[in-house]
Amino acid sequence: MVVLEFGLNQQAPVILERLSRWLGAQETAVRAADCWPLVRTVAEGSPELVIPPHVPGDHRQLVYHCIMASAVHKLWTTSKRVVLPFHPSLVDELEDSASGDLPGAIFDRLPHANPLVLFPRPLPVTTPDGHLGELLGFYIYGRRAERRRQLCSTHDPQRDAIGIMAVTSLVDEHGQEKDLDFTRLTVPIGRDRFTIEDTVENTLKAFALEPGIMARLDKVKDWVSTLTHAALHAMLYLCSDQAEIATKPAPQRGGASRGKSKQAKPPQIYPVGWQHGPALAEARQTAQDTGPASFRTIWTAADSAQEPTVVFGHLDRTLDKALTSTTAELAEMRQKLHDVTELAETLRARTIELDARAARDKATIADLQASRRRLAHAALRYRAEAATVGSPAHLDALTAQLHRRDADLAAATTTIAGLENRVQQLQQQLDQRTARQAWNPQPPAAQESIPAPHDVPASWPELITTATGLPHVWCSPDLAEQANQLPTRRDWITTTWRALHALSDYATAKHTANAAGLPSTTIRNFTAYLDSDTAGTKISATQVALRESETVQNNPRLRKQRLHRVPVEVDPSGLAPHFAHVRIGQASPYPRLHFLDATDHGGPLCIGYLGPHLQTS
Numbered sequence: 222m223v224v225l226e227f228g229l230n231q232q233a234p235v236i237l238e239r240l241s242r243w244l245g246a247q248e249t250a251v252r253a254a255d256c257w258p259l260v261r262t263v264a265e266g267s268p269e270l271v272i273p274p275h276v277p278g279d280h281r282q283l284v285y286h287c288i289m290a291s292a293v294h295k296l297w298t299t300s301k302r303v304v305l306p307f308h309p310s311l312v313d314e315l316e317d318s319a320s321g322d323l324p325g326a327i328f329d330r331l332p333h334a335n336p337l338v339l340f341p342r343p344l345p346v347t348t349p350d351g352h353l354g355e356l357l358g359f360y361i362y363g364r365r366a367e368r369r370r371q372l373c374s375t376h377d378p379q380r381d382a383i384g385i386m387a388v389t390s391l392v393d394e395h396g397q398e399k400d401l402d403f404t405r406l407t408v409p410i411g412r413d414r415f416t417i418e419d420t421v422e423n424t425l426k427a428f429a430l431e432p433g434i435m436a437r438l439d440k441v442k443d444w445v446s447t448l449t450h451a452a453l454h455a456m457l458y459l460c461s462d463q464a465e466i467a468t469k470p471a472p473q474r475g476g477a478s479r480g481k482s483k484q485a486k487p488p489q490i491y492p493v494g495w496q497h498g499p500a501l502a503e504a505r506q507t508a509q510d511t512g513p514a515s516f517r518t519i520w521t522a523a524d525s526a527q528e529p530t531v532v533f534g535h536l537d538r539t540l541d542k543a544l545t546s547t548t549a550e551l552a553e554m555r556q557k558l559h560d561v562t563e564l565a566e567t568l569r570a571r572t573i574e575l576d577a578r579a580a581r582d583k584a585t586i587a588d589l590q591a592s593r594r595r596l597a598h599a600a601l602r603y604r605a606e607a608a609t610v611g612s613p614a615h616l617d618a619l620t621a622q623l624h625r626r627d628a629d630l631a632a633a634t635t636t637i638a639g640l641e642n643r644v645q646q647l648q649q650q651l652d653q654r655t656a657r658q659a660w661n662p663q664p665p666a667a668q669e670s671i672p673a674p675h676d677v678p679a680s681w682p683e684l685i686t687t688a689t690g691l692p693h694v695w696c697s698p699d700l701a702e703q704a705n706q707l708p709t710r711r712d713w714i715t716t717t718w719r720a721l722h723a724l725s726d727y728a729t730a731k732h733t734a735n736a737a738g739l740p741s742t743t744i745r746n747f748t749a750y751l752d753s754d755t756a757g758t759k760i761s762a763t764q765v766a767l768r769e770s771e772t773v774q775n776n777p778r779l780r781k782q783r784l785h786r787v788p789v790e791v792d793p794s795g796l797a798p799h800f801a802h803v804r805i806g807q808a809s810p811y812p813r814l815h816f817l818d819a820t821d822h823g824g825p826l827c828i829g830y831l832g833p834h835l836q837t838s
Contacts, residue, residue, distance in 0.1 A: 232341035233306040233490050234473060236357050240388065243401040244294050247287040254284045263292035264299065268371040290403040293360050293386045296335055296372055302488040303333040305466070307455060309342040311498030314505075315454040316344075318533070322414040323457070327531055328383060330460040333491070334376045335362050338455050343390065346448075348402065349441045352391050357401075359452050360386040364407050383408040383456070387448045406448060417453055424449045458494070461533040465497040645711075677715045681707060681831075684714055688721050688828070693728035695825040697786045703832035706810070713806045717831065719760055720803045720814055723747075726757030728826040735823065747801070747818065760803070769800045773837055782836060783815060785829030791819045799829040810834060 251257050254276050263270055270288060272281045307315075343355035363373040363380035373380055389402040409423045425445050458464055470489040678684040681704035689696045707713065727750040734741040743753040751762040773779045780798060787797045799815035806812045810833035817827040 233304055233339050236339050236341070237304065237488060239357075239390070239398070239401070240294075244291065247291055251284065251287050251291060254280065256284055256288060259288050260291045260295055263288060263372060264295040266371055266373055268365075286403070289405060290386065292372060293362055293384070293403075293405070296362050296374075297337055297360055298486075300335040300374070301333065302486055303336040304339060304488045304490045305333070305336050305459070305493050306339045306341050306490060308492070308494040308498035309340070310502040311458070311494030312340055312342070312344065312451075312455075314498065314501045315458060316451070318454055320417055320457065322416060323531060325411050325413050325415055327460045328375070328410060328456060331361070331375050331456065332459060332464075332466055334374050335360070336375075336459075337361075337488075338452070344451065346389060346444070348389065348391070349444045354389040354391045354402065356448070356451060357388045357390055359388060359448070359455075360384075361452070361456065362386070381409075381411065383410055385448065385452045387452070404444075404448060406445065406452075408449065408453070417450065420453060421446050421449045457531060458533050461531045463532060465494050467491040467493070467495075648715075677711070677718050679714075680709055681705065681714065684718055684721075685831070688718075691721060691725035693732055693820070693825050694721065694725045695788055695827045697827070697829045699786060700828065700831050703830055706832050707812050710806070713812055716760075716764075716805050717812075717814060719758060720764070720805070721828070722758040723751070723760045724803075724816060724826050724828070727751075728820050730755055730757060731820040732823075735820075764804045765801070766804075767801045770837070774798075774800065779836060779838075783830070785815065785817075785827075787817060787819075787827045787829065788825065791817070791824050791827060797827075797829075799827070802830075 248257070248260075251260060256273060256276065259270060270285065272285055272288075276284050337358060337360050339358035340356060343357050346354050346356050348354055361375060362384040363375045363377050364382035364384045365371045365373055365377075365379055372384065375383070385406045385408060387402075387404045387406070389404065390398050391400045391402055393399050406424055408420055410420060425442060459466065469491075471492055473487060473490065678687055682701055685696065685700045685704060688694065688700075724747065727744065727747050730744050730750065731741055733739075734744065742749075744750040744755055746767060748762050748765050748767060750757070751759055751765065768774070769779075769783070773783075783798050783800060784796050785799050786795060789795055791797060797817055799817045801816050801818060803814040803816070804811075805814055812832065813830070813834050814828065815830035815835075817829060820826055
């Protein structure tokens with residue numbers, strides 16, 4: 222027995238060497254057709270395989286199958302090259318095993334990704350065309366149903382089908398191997414429960430959709446059924462709760478093939494069922510009331526949402542009946558629990574709805590009570606006021622008193638208007654005196670064409686039209702549209718007009734100093750000019766801010782609001798940020814005048830914005 226076990230253990234490397242030899246021949250055929258790069262793209266998940274037009278028509282089908290077989294093998298080689306040889310006695314038990322409903326998610330528990338299952342003692346089979354063969358094993362890989370030809374790993378979260386590539390040795394009448402057949406099947410297993418029989422039927426339908434399959438299903442049904450049963454039973458055993466799988470790879474003895482290249486990663490061989498298989502076979506021989514081995518789904522809790530497990534082994538027939546009955550009772554209890562849970566959820570939702578309605582009714586009652594109290598207080602107040610009015614004569618006296626107060630208010634309004642006019646006249650006189658004292662470098666002819674600071678325009682459009690003639694000042698074409706958002710307040714127009722004159726005088730002084738080669742330290746910027754003794758129109762330096770906060774300058778949205786037009790000689794793009802500004806008013810909408818100082822480089826002082834306060838957050 223030990224000698225037999227040792228011999229079977231050594232069959233896995235021998236089968237791997239045969240696989241390597243035949244796959245090498247397929248690789249040669251694919252390379253001869255100049256299609257080898259397609260193997261890598263298919264193995265990496267390419268959804269479509271298009272045979273190049275240079276491949277002759279009578280070879281296209283052969284090349285297609287060679288590419289697909291090589292791609293499946295390459296998917297195995299790029300994984301951990303896991304090989305799972307099954308003990309022959311376990312294979313015998315799996316052939317005769319049965320199963321009921323199984324959970325669709327059970328194949329998520331495959332212990333290794335993309336394994337190669339081997340039968341050290343091959344299973345005798347007959348191909349659809351009548352050839353004798355031996356089933357050596359099969360590759361397991363993942364498929365994606367929405368793109369049927371796309372390969373993926375068995376551990377891919379998007380896997381929704383299992384791919385099987387059965388490897389069958391075709392022998393002649395003398396038992397000599399003459400070829401290897403690679404048959405690919407797609408097992409469309411979803412997440413719902415399934416049975417082996419239903420899966421075989423679905424596999425037959427999927428197999429019929431493979432390109433090049435022209436034979437009728439009745440000729441391949443037995444063949445596909447045999448391959449599917451063998452593969453699914455082996456995979457169910459691998460995913461069962463008590464599967465016997467070696468935890469460490471078996472050591473490979475000298476002479477074992479490691480593929481064509483000495484540098485290739487050696488396969489990792491994990492024997493499966495080498496103690497469980499003989500034990501099951503012995504149990505079948507010694508037990509009197511033991512049926513065939515079977516797979517059973519075991520639920521760990523009454524809640525059907527719990528993930529089930531699958532167990533495999535022989536069951537006593539009496540125990541089997543009891544388990545079947547218990548399983549039915551468990552299913553009934555699960556259904557009852559589900560119904561009770563739904564009823565509880567319905568009642569809970571109804572309770573929440575009633576609680577919300579009661580809260581709304583309580584709030585409505587509170588509002589009605591508050592309204593009643595307000596109405597009661599109003600009634601008392603009106604009653605008291607009616608009592609104080611007294612007779613009609615009293616009411617006439619109150620009306621006459623109201624008329625007298627209206628006349629006093631009109632007289633006060635007239636007086637205030639006269640005082641405002643007087644203040645404005647005094648302000649104009651003060652501006653004229655300041656202007657006469659100020660130094661203006663422009664020639665007399667230029668000064669006569671530009672209104673003095675005290676000649677304040679009457680409206681925003683007039684102000685902007687006049688401002689375009691100020692020396693060394695460039696006004697954006699957008700100013701009129703921006704200023705239309707501001708109310709026509711004379712004090713704001715006056716403040717803006719003086720600020721524009723101050724900016725023009727500053728720019729003129731800067732250009733004059735630069736042209737004469739004089740130092741401009743005292744007028745290095747607008748606020749320095751306002752604080753200096755240089756002649757010219759001045760405003761309070763507290764009205765001016767030469768920059769915005771770091772928050773505004775570093776915020777793309779806020780920075781974009783301050784991006785306004787400039788002459789192309791200032792910036793070739795025609796746009797530049799205007800962070801310096803003058804505060805025009807302190808009431809909503811808090812008008813601001815934004816400007817860009819280009820006088821250091823001989824440019825103008827650009828007025829880019831005149832309108833409501835821009836956002837700062």
